[in-house]
Every structure is written in structure tokens, then in C-alpha cells.
Amino acid sequence: MIRIFLEGLVLGLSTGAYCLGMCFVFFMPYLCVEGKQNVFENFKKIALFLAGRLIAYVGFALIMGFLGVSQHNIFNARLTNLSLVVVSLLMLFYALTRHFSDSGFCKSLLSRSNLARLPFFLGLFSGLNPCLPFLVGLTRLWTLNSILGGVVLFVAFFIGTSIYMIPLIFVSFLNRVERVKQIGLFVALLSSVWFLFVGITGLIQQ
Amino acid sequence: MSSVIKQTKVSARSFSYSVSFCALLFLFLAAFSLLSARDLGPLFFVKLLWSLVIAAFGFAIIRSGVISGYRSALFILIAFLFFLEFKFFRWLSIANTIPPYCHIAQAPTLFNFLHSQFLAFTSGDWKIWGVLTLGFLWLLIMFTIGQGICSWVCFYGGMDEFFSKVLNKPVIRLNIPKKGRDFPLAFLIFLLIISFLQGSPIFCSWFCPLKLTCAFWDHEPTIRMAQAVLFYLILFGFVILLPVLSKKRTFCSMICPFGALVSICGKVSPYQVKIDQEKCIHCGKCFDVCPVFAVERKDPQEYRISSYCNKCGACIDVCPVDAIPLSAWDSLTGWRLQIRDIFLFLSLLMTGVLSSSFVARVVLQLLGVK
Ligand code: SF4
Ligand code: SF4
Numbered sequence: 324m325i326r327i328f329l330e331g332l333v334l335g336l337s338t339g340a341y342c343l344g345m346c347f348v349f350f351m352p353y354l355c356v357e358g359k360q361n362v363f364e365n366f367k368k369i370a371l372f373l374a375g376r377l378i379a380y381v382g383f384a385l386i387m388g389f390l391g392v393s394q395h396n397i398f399n400a401r402l403t404n405l406s407l408v409v410v411s412l413l414m415l416f417y418a419l420t421r422h423f424s425d426s427g428f429c430k431s432l433l434s435r436s437n438l439a440r441l442p443f444f445l446g447l448f449s450g451l452n453p454c455l456p457f458l459v460g461l462t463r464l465w466t467l468n469s470i471l472g473g474v475v476l477f478v479a480f481f482i483g484t485s486i487y488m489i490p491l492i493f494v495s496f497l498n499r500v501e502r503v504k505q506i507g508l509f510v511a512l513l514s515s516v517w518f519l520f521v522g523i524t525g526l527i528q529q
Numbered sequence: 530m531s532s533v534i535k536q537t538k539v540s541a542r543s544f545s546y547s548v549s550f551c552a553l554l555f556l557f558l559a560a561f562s563l564l565s566a567r568d569l570g571p572l573f574f575v576k577l578l579w580s581l582v583i584a585a586f587g588f589a590i591i592r593s594g595v596i597s598g599y600r601s602a603l604f605i606l607i608a609f610l611f612f613l614e615f616k617f618f619r620w621l622s623i624a625n626t627i628p629p630y631c632h633i634a635q636a637p638t639l640f641n642f643l644h645s646q647f648l649a650f651t652s653g654d655w656k657i658w659g660v661l662t663l664g665f666l667w668l669l670i671m672f673t674i675g676q677g678i679c680s681w682v683c684f685y686g687g688m689d690e691f692f693s694k695v696l697n698k699p700v701i702r703l704n705i706p707k708k709g710r711d712f713p714l715a716f717l718i719f720l721l722i723i724s725f726l727q728g729s730p731i732f733c734s735w736f737c738p739l740k741l742t743c744a745f746w747d748h749e750p751t752i753r754m755a756q757a758v759l760f761y762l763i764l765f766g767f768v769i770l771l772p773v774l775s776k777k778r779t780f781c782s783m784i785c786p787f788g789a790l791v792s793i794c795g796k797v798s799p800y801q802v803k804i805d806q807e808k809c810i811h812c813g814k815c816f817d818v819c820p821v822f823a824v825e826r827k828d829p830q831e832y833r834i835s836s837y838c839n840k841c842g843a844c845i846d847v848c849p850v851d852a853i854p855l856s857a858w859d860s861l862t863g864w865r866l867q868i869r870d871i872f873l874f875l876s877l878l879m880t881g882v883l884s885s886s887f888v889a890r891v892v893l894q895l896l897g898v899k
Contacts, residue, residue: 506711513716520755
């Protein structure tokens, strides 16, 4: 088990830069807009995001373990693309309502939705996206043939990749400048449309 | 106020000064032609001829004191020759030349480039560590003309400029709110991350309308269709139609990620276009004429030039009270040096040096000289 843990950790550490890229696309724009000038407040948001990712990883490892090797291929491609579509839609909804927050309709939508929980769902669904580190972890999971081993691997992988998220705590300090918030919203819009397209074409092609 | 408006252009120079400026410029360009052509063959003489053309433009600008008109003509001519050499070679039955590493592609793939340089560096293979050459050229441009690259040197910008000059008056009055002007910067950040994640130049395969080829498109029909739609939309919308109708360079100011990068890095250039608030009479002409939406109207009484200015000179020419000088280091030291001629010299020099290789080649090919 210790060997599997170390393997997951090293995998997370070595591919974490890519992982960060993928999470950056969704989470950084959110932090740019919603982040506070307070380390503790930002830490809470990042912790929620990480909790979402952890649950996604552990849940995924468990499901894969129960399903058995024969189902892996068909199931994981659909699940990862579907989660990409969901996270893109979440981000698109967020970016559009924030962007047009002056309109009455968007204002009422914003007041009714609980944005505090958004990082958790962003973490949950972006944790399952078909990014390179995730796919590498998945390949190793197939060869393990053990549910507990899979969970340990993905928990360690989560810890390894999470180290790269630490700088995110400071991203929101940039948003004292109004311009940064606007740029963050544009990035959120662009990324959500892009990944929505990637997810949908991925689903169609299966 | 009318007496103020009637002030003459202070920037027109005497004949002898203009001739000296032009001669010095020609000398520098001729020296570079000799260095790059390596022998006194046809290539050298065509380069020399091109140096003369650039110097003549320099003379016209300095003598008349009007920057934008002559700059624009030269800029469009260079873009036209660039497209002849690299894009329309089939129509002209000349040899296929692969363009040098595209500068627009550099911006959104900067992370990929740095990553590959890092890998090359750590592998110890110094021969493939090309960051020095490209990086040096980049620094040289940024520390001299800065954002001016977009209005003096960029061959692609010349296309946008050409279409923005087709009509005499705009059919539609286009204005981008201040918030929207930052869209290219967001687009750049998005492209940097996505290109890095996917390990490929996403801007080139998906968004660039100036490649004029479908060679980068995917084989999968759905993706290919989406790429084609984006390509034609950006080409006809932002490079042709909107510039023609609005007289603005809409691709350069609403999409180009290179322009966004340059707007940040170009701040190191000592030459900046600023409005002298004490002289300004708030007529708004600079706001109307700026092709890249770089003049901001804070309120009806205050106009400011943003970091998106690419020093085309249009506002300088149109200002009725000469309230827009090209100044250097004034924000750092409080000095206001009139360094317009040094900037013009450097811009023309860069333009001449960077265009001479392909201009000389296409001229020789058209003349049938091997
Ligand atoms: S502000 Fe003036 S010099 Fe700068 S791009 Fe606009 S018109 Fe050209
Ligand atoms: S700086 Fe602009 S607004 Fe002021 S006088 Fe000149 S053209 Fe008019």
C-alpha cells in the first residue's frame, strides 16, 4: 500500500503542472472575480474546490473498482466527457450571469443561486475531466485490480497535484483591480464554451 | 480658441534636416543589406533598392510632419508583398516559401515555447536552445519601438489596415467599451493555458484567419466544420467587413493575442504617445480616428491614451492643437523630451530590416532572377 501511495504521490507531483492548467482554466477565473483580500477566505474557497476534487477521485476509483476491468473503457470515457460538459455548463452559467449582472433577470438568478458552493462543484466535475494526469492515473488503476489500492492511489495523486494549487491563494489579491475581474470573466466564458464543445464532440464521437 | 486651432504643425522639418534623416536611414539599411546578402549579387541590389524606398518614406514623413498617411501606405505595401511571397505564390507561379516562425503564433504558445526551451536546456543540448536569438530580437523590439510593432512592422496588421482604408468615411460608428477592450488579453490567457494543455498551437488551428490555408484543420468532420466556420467568420467579419465599414482595425484590436501581449511588454519602450492635458481642447478627434480603440474617453472633458496604443500616429496628425507628443520617460523623470524623430528613425529601421528579406525575394522571383 505504501508503494501505491508513493506511486500516486509521484504521479501527482510530476504531472501536476498539467493538472493545474486544467483546473486553472475553470477555477482561476472564478477566484479572480470572487476572491477576497483575505487569505483565510480564499483558503476556504480553495479547500472547497479541493474537497470536490477529492470526492471525485475517490468516487471514481471506487466505481471503477466495483465495475471491473471489462467495463472500464466504455464507462470512463463517457463519464469524463459528461463531467466536462457539466463543469462547462456550470461555468458558463456563472460567467454569463456575472457578466450581465446589471440585467434584472441575471441579478435575480445570481441572488437565488448559492455561489459559495460553486467551488465544490467546479472541483467535483473538473476532477473527472479527461486531462493527461488523470488518464495516466487511470491507466495505473486498471493494472491494480484492487478497490482499496485504487482509492489509495487517487488520494495520493490528489495530494501530489494539490501542492500546485497553493499559489491560487494569492491570485485573488490581483482582483483589487477592476480590470482583473473583467478579464477573469472573459477567460471563464471562453474556457466554458471551449470545453463544452470538447465534451459534446467527445460524447458524439463515442 | 480658433487662434489655438490654427496653429501650424510644429513637426514639419526643413529640407536639409529631412535629407540628412533620410540619408542616415539609408546608410544603416544599406549596411544591413550588405551583411545579410553576403555578396554583391542581385539580392544585394534589390535590398539596396528597398532601403531606398524605406528612406524615401522616411523623407516624406519627416519633411511633411505627417506620420500616419505615409506609414499606412508603407505598412500596406509590405503586407501586400508578404502575402505575395508566402500566401499567393501559387497564383504567381513562384516557389513555395514557408513563412518564418509566425510572430502572432508566438504569443499564445509562449508557455509551450518556454517549456521546450526548458527541456532543451535541461537536456544539455545547447544547440537547440534557440531562446537567445528569438528572445534577443523580441527584447530589442520591445525596448525600442514597443507596441509600435503592430503599426509599423506586422505584416498581418497591414491587411487589416488595408481594409480599414477602403472607404473614405465610416458607414458604422464602432466603439468598444473599456471593459471589452481587454478581451484580447483574456483570449491570450485562455490560449496560453489551452495550448499548453493540448501541446499544440490552438490559435493557429482554430482561430487564425490570416493563415489562408486549411492545412491545419482536423480530419474529423464535426471538428473540421467548426474550424471552417470560425476561420471564415473571423476572416470575413473581423479582417474584411468590419474594417471596411468602421475604418477600425477590428482584428488587431478585438482578437489578436499578439497585440495583447505587446500591450503589456511594450510598456518597457521609452517612447509613449500621451495627451498633454493642458493643451487638449477636448475636440474628440483623436478618439474618432484611433484605429485600435486606444483613446479612452473618461468623461467629455478628458481623453487618455491606453497601453493598447500602437503608435500609428493617426491621432498625432489629426490633433488640431498638437497636444499629442511622442514623449520619452516622462512618467519616470517628469522630463518631456521631444523624441519623435528618434522613434520614427527606429521604426523605419526595424521595418526595413525585418521586411527586406521577403521583399527582396519576391521581387527577384517576380523578375524571374534565380
Ligand atoms: S492612440 Fe494615436 S498613435 Fe496610438 S494607436 Fe491610437 S491613433 Fe495610433
Ligand atoms: S488630444 Fe484629442 S481631444 Fe485633445 S485636442 Fe487633440 S485631438 Fe482633440
